[in-house]
Structure formats: structure tokens, C-alpha cells
Amino acid sequence: MPYIQEDERTxxxxxxxxxxxxxxxxxxxxxxxxxxCLGYIYIKGEKYQHWNDVMGxxxxxxxxxxxxxxxxxxxxxxxxxxxx
Numbered sequence: 001m002p003y004i005q006e007d008e009r010t011x012x013x014x015x016x017x018x019x020x021x022x023x024x025x026x027x028x029x030x031x032x033x034x035x036x037c038l039g040y041i042y043i044k045g046e047k048y049q050h051w052n053d054v055m056g057x058x059x060x061x062x063x064x065x066x067x068x069x070x071x072x073x074x075x076x077x078x079x080x081x082x083x084x
């Protein structure tokens with residue numbers, strides 16, 4: 001998880017507030033993530049390093065999402081329903 005300073009989180013709150021209004025399908029989620037990534041490229045410029053930054057962030061976000069949220073959920077379900 002990108003543990004950024006509290007003031008930096010506040011600066012980005014607008015993005016979170018707007019996103020919570022209507023991301024109810026995987027397609028919308030994909031669209032929003034893609035737009036954010038392309039916005040980063042637009043600001044930073046199109047260079048291999050910047051594309052690499054985006055790909056790295058996506059990969060690390062995926063792994064952190066699994067570690068923090070999916071794995072505990074799976075463990076809870078194992079306790080509820082039994083293991084394989």
C-alpha cells in the first residue's frame with residue numbers, strides 16, 4: 001500500500017470522492033484505472049521509464065490488494081466452510 005503522508009492524501013481526496021459515485025462494473029473500474037494511468041503518462045511524458053512506473057504500480061497494487069484484503073477474506077471463508 002502506498003503509505004503517503006496525510007497531507008498528500010488530502011490533496012488526492014477529490015479523486016476518491018468522485019470515484020465512489022458510480023464504479024459498479026468491472027468495465028467502469030478498468031476505465032477509471034486506465035484514465036488515471038494515462039493521466040500520469042500525460043503529466044510525466046511518454047518515456048519507457050514512465051510506462052514502467054505505471055506497470056510497476058499496477059502490479060504492486062494488485063499484490064498489496066491480495067495481501068491486505070483477499071487473503072484474509074479467503075482465510076475467513078476457510079474457517080467458515082472448511083479447507084479443501
